[in-house]
Amino acid sequence: MELPQMPELMGLSLLLGLLALVATAAVARGWLRAEEETSGRPAGQKANGCPPDKSLKSKKQKLQQRIRKEKPQQHNFTHRLLAASLKSHSGNITCMDFSSNGKYLATCADDRTVRIWSAKDFLQREHRSMRANVDLDHATLVRFSPDCRAFIVWLANGDTLRVFKMMKRDDGGYTFTATPEDFPKKHKAPIVNIGIADTGKFIMTASSDTTILIWNLKGQVLSTINTNHMNNTYAAISPCSRFVASCGFTPDVKVWEVCFGKKGDFQEVVRAFELKGHSAAVHFFAFSNDSRRMASVSKDGTWKLWDTDVEYKKQQDPYLLRTGRFEEASTMPCCLALSPDAQVLALASGSSIHLYNTRRGEKEEFFEQVHGECISGLSFDITGRLLASCGDRAVRLFHNTPGYRAVVEEMQALLKRASNESTRQRLQQQLTQAQEALKNLGALKK
Numbered sequence: 001m002e003l004p005q006m007p008e009l010m011g012l013s014l015l016l017g018l019l020a021l022v023a024t025a026a027v028a029r030g031w032l033r034a035e036e037e038t039s040g041r042p043a044g045q046k047a048n049g050c051p052p053d054k055s056l057k058s059k060k061q062k063l064q065q066r067i068r069k070e071k072p073q074q075h076n077f078t079h080r081l082l083a084a085s086l087k088s089h090s091g092n093i094t095c096m097d098f099s100s101n102g103k104y105l106a107t108c109a110d111d112r113t114v115r116i117w118s119a120k121d122f123l124q125r126e127h128r129s130m131r132a133n134v135d136l137d138h139a140t141l142v143r144f145s146p147d148c149r150a151f152i153v154w155l156a157n158g159d160t161l162r163v164f165k166m167m168k169r170d171d172g173g174y175t176f177t178a179t180p181e182d183f184p185k186k187h188k189a190p191i192v193n194i195g196i197a198d199t200g201k202f203i204m205t206a207s208s209d210t211t212i213l214i215w216n217l218k219g220q221v222l223s224t225i226n227t228n229h230m231n232n233t234y235a236a237i238s239p240c241s242r243f244v245a246s247c248g249f250t251p252d253v254k255v256w257e258v259c260f261g262k263k264g265d266f267q268e269v270v271r272a273f274e275l276k277g278h279s280a281a282v283h284f285f286a287f288s289n290d291s292r293r294m295a296s297v298s299k300d301g302t303w304k305l306w307d308t309d310v311e312y313k314k315q316q317d318p319y320l321l322r323t324g325r326f327e328e329a330s331t332m333p334c335c336l337a338l339s340p341d342a343q344v345l346a347l348a349s350g351s352s353i354h355l356y357n358t359r360r361g362e363k364e365e366f367f368e369q370v371h372g373e374c375i376s377g378l379s380f381d382i383t384g385r386l387l388a389s390c391g392d393r394a395v396r397l398f399h400n401t402p403g404y405r406a407v408v409e410e411m412q413a414l415l416k417r418a419s420n421e422s423t424r425q426r427l428q429q430q431l432t433q434a435q436e437a438l439k440n441l442g443a444l445k446k
Helices: 006-039 059-070 401-417 421-440
Strands: 082-086 093-098 104-109 113-118 129-133 139-144 150-155 161-168 174-178 191-196 203-207 211-215 221-226 232-237 243-248 252-260 266-276 282-287 293-298 302-307 319-325 334-338 344-349 352-357 362-367 377-380 386-390 395-399
Touching: 093 377, 093 386, 104 139, 129 174, 139 191, 150 191, 191 232, 203 232, 211 232, 211 243, 221 266, 232 282, 243 282, 252 282, 282 334, 293 334, 302 344, 334 377, 344 377, 344 401, 352 386, 352 401, 362 395, 362 401, 401 421
Parallel strands: 093 139
Antiparallel strands: 082 395, 093 104, 104 113, 113 129, 139 150, 150 161, 161 174, 191 203, 203 211, 211 221, 232 243, 243 252, 252 266, 282 293, 293 302, 302 319, 334 344, 344 352, 352 362, 377 386, 386 395
16 A cells, blocks of 8 residues: 655644634533523623733723722712712711811811811812821821811820911911920820810810810820719810810719919819719710700710709709600710700711701701711801711711701791890891791791
8 A cells, every 4th residue: 555645644634633623612612602691791701700811901900990999989978958068088087177267177087187178168169178197197086276277186096186287378278287296195095085175275185984184285284084984985175165074874964164263374173063864874965155055965865955054163053954855876876966056956876967956856857878987077067057077088068957947936036025126127137038048948948
């Protein structure tokens, strides 16, 4: 037999190889089609939804994809009474504070910044803010100084106070400079609040054990208060700067007077009075702007409004003016804010806000799921027209419609008793302004 020539053998081998490749490709294509039908994803795509490594785009695009995936989504919230949402922080906002002149709002967040917002921009489309960096740390609490030329923060990792001075620039902006030294570390437990007296005479810090410290502005401790609450949940300085109050595990709010001499020298801290009436631990309390009213909310499921304009040195106790129900307080921690005129009480639990008329004790507004996280701060501005809340990366500002309604009720009652024509004109003007505001907000009751 004659053997095939070498070229013929090579051609036959190539033909057989091609037939084998075609068969393999057909089998693979059928397998991929079956996988697509059973898994519901395109053939060639990984189980995690990402394309194979060979088809990935450039390193820059991969990095952008990862950043978008890791960045948390901003919580969206809308409401007819929402006046503005302030969004510049890249981390969750832990605290906020309005300046005493009403021009600014300070916010601090875990993004290592403090932002100062201009109040005149609140109702505008654009909301400007100035940034102060907190080097090598982040702030959990922030408070303006009375002259609005400085602010203090509590450092999360440093466990102490840092003072920032605000220096105005020629262009109208500010530069923020931290003082060379922080306050010495004195607290042994996590901090619950800080404050500066409006007189500028002292600073207060309170921790979650039973300790409140009274400092001078140079960082020296003037006095230590043991609250005997078993633990503190909140403490604050009264707007009149006379008192420091605290609440905690016990069912009362304790108030002390911080006494100074005629020359401004510190003398002592003495017990003033107590708010007694709750049957369980008190979560939170607040003062009215003139310090003549206080409100408290307790784990017993109630809130209370008190008349604190009393002669406590003559053993006169505060008067209970109103008790309202707030069932959410019995199941979770909550905070409150009292409007400057004490006509409206705002209560926050979780991520929702409830607004009450304190004269009648009725709930008038409810804002649900305002933030993506639990609300960490709640405050009225100094005019009482806006209510601010923080909890995630935004500050929400709401129109205070219960406040406008309270003004309408009060002016109508005063007009009936007014005999002087000039007084009647002034009252009628305030009544008309409040009614117009409610009409514009679509909240005028028929």
